[in-house]
Amino acid sequence: GAMAPGKKITARIKRTLPVKGPQAPTLSELMRWYCLNTNTHGCRRIVVSRGRLRRFIWILLTLSAVGLILWQCAELLMNYYSASVSVTVQFQKLPFPAVTICNINPYKYSSMKDYLSELDKETKKALETFYGFSEGKSKVRRSVDEWNSTGSDFFKQIPLLKFEEFSKTATDFRSGQKRKIEGSVFHKDSSIVNSGDSNDIIGFQLCDANNSSECALYTFSSGVNAIQEWYKLHYMNIMAQIPLETKEKLSYSADDLLLTCFFDGLSCDKRHFTRFHHPLHGNCYTFNSGENGTILSTSTGGSEYGLQVVLYIDEADYNPFLVTSTGAKIIVHDQNEYPFIEDIGTEIETAAATSIGMHFTRSRKLSKPYSDCTETGADIPVENLYNKSYSLQICLHSCFQKAMVDSCGCAQYAQPLPAGAEYCNYKKNPNWMYCYYRLHEKFVKEQLGCQQICKDACSFKEWALTTSIAQWPSTVSEDWMLRVLSWDKGQKINKKLNKTDLANLMVFYKDLNERFISENPANTLVILLSNFGGQLGLWMSCSVVCVIEIVEVFFIDSLSIVMRRQWQKAKKWWNDRKRDRSGKPPQASNLERQGHDNPVCVDEDLPTFNTALRLPLPQDSPLPRTPPPNYSTLRLETAFTDQLPDTLEVGQH
Numbered sequence: 001g002a003m004a005p006g007k008k009i010t011a012r013i014k015r016t017l018p019v020k021g022p023q024a025p026t027l028s029e030l031m032r033w034y035c036l037n038t039n040t041h042g043c044r045r046i047v048v049s050r051g052r053l054r055r056f057i058w059i060l061l062t063l064s065a066v067g068l069i070l071w072q073c074a075e076l077l078m079n080y081y082s083a084s085v086s087v088t089v090q091f092q093k094l095p096f097p098a099v100t101i102c103n104i105n106p107y108k109y110s111s112m113k114d115y116l117s118e119l120d121k122e123t124k125k126a127l128e129t130f131y132g133f134s135e136g137k138s139k140v141r142r143s144v145d146e147w148n149s150t151g152s153d154f155f156k157q158i159p160l161l162k163f164e165e166f167s168k169t170a171t172d173f174r175s176g177q178k179r180k181i182e183g184s185v186f187h188k189d190s191s192i193v194n195s196g197d198s199n200d201i202i203g204f205q206l207c208d209a210n211n212s213s214e215c216a217l218y219t220f221s222s223g224v225n226a227i228q229e230w231y232k233l234h235y236m237n238i239m240a241q242i243p244l245e246t247k248e249k250l251s252y253s254a255d256d257l258l259l260t261c262f263f264d265g266l267s268c269d270k271r272h273f274t275r276f277h278h279p280l281h282g283n284c285y286t287f288n289s290g291e292n293g294t295i296l297s298t299s300t301g302g303s304e305y306g307l308q309v310v311l312y313i314d315e316a317d318y319n320p321f322l323v324t325s326t327g328a329k330i331i332v333h334d335q336n337e338y339p340f341i342e343d344i345g346t347e348i349e350t351a352a353a354t355s356i357g358m359h360f361t362r363s364r365k366l367s368k369p370y371s372d373c374t375e376t377g378a379d380i381p382v383e384n385l386y387n388k389s390y391s392l393q394i395c396l397h398s399c400f401q402k403a404m405v406d407s408c409g410c411a412q413y414a415q416p417l418p419a420g421a422e423y424c425n426y427k428k429n430p431n432w433m434y435c436y437y438r439l440h441e442k443f444v445k446e447q448l449g450c451q452q453i454c455k456d457a458c459s460f461k462e463w464a465l466t467t468s469i470a471q472w473p474s475t476v477s478e479d480w481m482l483r484v485l486s487w488d489k490g491q492k493i494n495k496k497l498n499k500t501d502l503a504n505l506m507v508f509y510k511d512l513n514e515r516f517i518s519e520n521p522a523n524t525l526v527i528l529l530s531n532f533g534g535q536l537g538l539w540m541s542c543s544v545v546c547v548i549e550i551v552e553v554f555f556i557d558s559l560s561i562v563m564r565r566q567w568q569k570a571k572k573w574w575n576d577r578k579r580d581r582s583g584k585p586p587q588a589s590n591l592e593r594q595g596h597d598n599p600v601c602v603d604e605d606l607p608t609f610n611t612a613l614r615l616p617l618p619q620d621s622p623l624p625r626t627p628p629p630n631y632s633t634l635r636l637e638t639a640f641t642d643q644l645p646d647t648l649e650v651g652q653h
Contacts, residue, residue, distance in 0.1 A: 027558060027562075030557055030558065032047060034549075038546070038549060039541070039543070039545075040541060042058060042065060043062060046058045046059055046062060065540050066540070068539050069535050069536060069539050069540060072535045072539075073532055076532065079522075079523070080523050081369045081523075082370075082523065083365075083519035083521060083522055084521075084522045086518055087515060087517050088518075089514070089515050090514050090516070091512055091513055092514060094298065094509060094512050095296070095297045096263075096296045097332045097333060097334060097360075097461075098286050098288050098332075098333050098334065099307055100284050100285070100330065100331050100333065100341065101257070101287070101311065101328055101505070102282070102328060102330075103281070103282065103311075103313060103314075103329075104281075104347070105318040105323050106278075106280060106282030107247070107250045108250060108251070108252065108314075108317045110317055111249075111250040112250060116235070119234050120321065122155045123227065123231055127227070130160070130202065155234070158230075159172050159204065160202060160226065161202070161203055161205060162202055202219070202226035202227070203217055203218050203219035204217075204218055204230050205218075206434040207434060209430045215434075216434065216437060218437070224324070228322075232322070236413040237424075237426050237433075239279070240423035241423075244277065247277065247282070248275075248277055248283060250282075251277070251282030252283050252314075254270035254275065257283075257285060259489065259502070260308075260485075261307075261308070262308040263296065263306070264298050265304060265305060270285075272287055273289075274286045274289040280341075281341055286339070290335035298508070298509055298512075301509045301512050302509075303357075304508075305508060306506055306509065307508070308505070309505050310503070310504050311348070311503045311504075311505060312497075312501060313327060313328060313501050313502065314501055315498075315501055316501075325347065326350050327348050327350050327503060328503050330345065330346050330356075330505065331344060331345045331346065332356070332358065332463045332507065333463075338386045338388040338391070342414070349469065350501065351472065351499045351503075352469050352471060352503065353469070353470045353472035354468075354469050354505050355468045355469075355470075355506045356465050356466070356505070357465070357467075358463045358466075358508065358509050358510060359466075359515070360513075361461070361462045361464065362514065362516045362517070363518075364458065364518045365456070365519050366519045366520075370519065371519075373455055373458040374455045374457060374458060375458050375459075376389075377390025377394075377457070380453060380454065380455060382399045382402065382453060383398060383402065383418065384398055385397070385401060385417070385418055386398070390457055391460070392455070395450075395455075397415050398415075399448070399454060400439075400448065400450060403443070404435075404439060405418055405421045408435035408436060408439065410428070410429045411424065424436070466510070472504045473499060482496060482498075
């Protein structure tokens with residue numbers, strides 16, 4: 001039953017050795033042990049420095065270094081999702097974009113007379129009343145169908161008014177009577193400040209059909225703007241009731257609009273154009289729409305190799321109240337993109353040659369988490385009404401149209417119809433205009449939530465346009481050119497063309513350089529870890545192992561010390577409670593630091609020189625002294641020629 005010598009020493013150490021090292025019973029001892037043993041130099045200096053001032057300085061320096069590390073690492077993490085922009089330029093054969101061309105006047109005025117006669121009569125009456133403007137006794141053709149009767153009722157409801165700003169009264173142009181104005185006033189062109197003495201302000205009042213006291217008054221500092229806005233309002237009501245097939249016939253055909261066409265040095269004709277009906281611009285024609293599956297490309301840059309068309313504008317057949325400028329509108333766009341002519345169209349003037357040079361740029365942004373853009377628009381809760389690839393404009397217009405249908409019960413005329421909805425008109429929706437203006441005001445103030453929902457597209461193509469204009473045709477060539485063009489037009493025109501009815505347009509690539517702007521991640525995980533390592537090394541001479549050590553000591557060991565203390569207290573309380581119940585005398589406490597349950601030594605630990613040195617001395621034993629050497633064990637036979645008698649026997653063995 002005798003113990004092995006190693007086990008004896010281990011048992012002795014376990015009984016008597018006070019707890020040191022990472023399992024120290026107090027947090028202060030643990031921290032002291034950590035500071036003396038860690039690789040981070042600042043902590044060691046705190047413990048070994050002599051003098052309070054020096055120790056305080058080292059504490060300050062160490063805490064500053066830790067603060068700097070935390071700040072710099074937080075910056076690195078926050079900037080992790082940053083992108084660097086790269087621009088590459090490559091020379092190649094470029095696909096030609098789609099070019100959509102519209103006449104500024106959407107419908108031939110001569111064809112629209114029947115539908116607009118009542119509205120035009122009211123407009124002329126207003127001009128006469130307010131401005132004394134008269135065209136003489138020109139007879140206005142009356143329409144035979146019901147436009148007439150429904151119109152006049154409606155014009156009574158929303159007449160043009162001239163009102164005095166401070167008196168809250170207005171003059172109705174139809175009756176000449178003054179009427180009191182209720183409701184809030186909205187200046188449609190508030191950027192123009194009214195002069196103080198001018199009180200001849202023109203506008204119109206829209207009231208809620210369900211609650212006549214709820215009114216909004218729209219005023220304009222310019223009578224031109226007031227009349228145009230009022231005219232457009234009634235015009236949209238009328239147009240909303242005309243079927244699409246009829247409207248397409250009332251607008252311009254390809255033969256009407258296009259006189260001559262050249263592309264890439266070769267002749268082209270109306271077969272290269274696709275008709276596209278725009279609610280506000282009538283029939284528009286798209287060159288190179290890609291509908292038949294082929295997209296044309298241009299062999300080289302320069303004006304000779306682009307698209308060149310001569311357009312017939314026919315100014316005499318313009319609606320005098322709807323549009324006040326003459327010419328065409330064009331937009332250059334991708335084949336999958338919807339042409340928002342009313343928003344970003346370029347106007348082409350008549351009697352001029354307009355050259356539009358293009359630079360092509362493709363852009364690609366990184367999606368989440370780098371930026372808040374969308375790849376296809378599929379993640380945005382707005383239905384795309386345009387049947388074209390996603391863009392921010394499409395999303396905003398679709399979102400407003402959906403809000404319009406939900407709030408007003410019908411769709412706004414200028415945008416595509418959602419499924420199951422129909423366009424607003426005053427017969428079916430008498431309240432739509434008040435509702436529309438109120439809703440549009442909310443939309444502009446970003447209260448509908450559309451601007452919050454809609455996001456930019458991550459990738460998009462852009463054609464940067466440079467426009468230059470020259471007089472065309474020149475004075476010397478005007479005569480023969482107009483005669484030849486009239487002859488080409490042939491039976492369609494019975495008069496010699498006027499140069500103000502023509503517009504010459506050239507669209508071409510200035511060069512065939514494609515600029516590609518792309519975003520790339522500025523950081524990777526490897527770079528982030530390297531930056532972390534740099535910060536730790538710079539401020540604390542620390543490594544990943546050192547960080548693991550900090551986690552072990554400050555979290556795991558500290559927690560275990562606190563938990564062990566709590567457990568010992570609970571155990572003592574339980575033992576005391578049991579003893580009180582049984583009435584036994586108190587026993588010696590086992591909570592001293594040299595219990596045989598000492599956790600620093602487990603059974604497998606082998607005693608070391610250091611642990612042996614730490615053993616406390618027995619109470620009754622004298623102080624240990626170095627024992628004298630055993631001289632008989634020294635072998636010195638080589639040093640002496642004559643062997644000593646007491647070593648002789650050993651040597652003979």
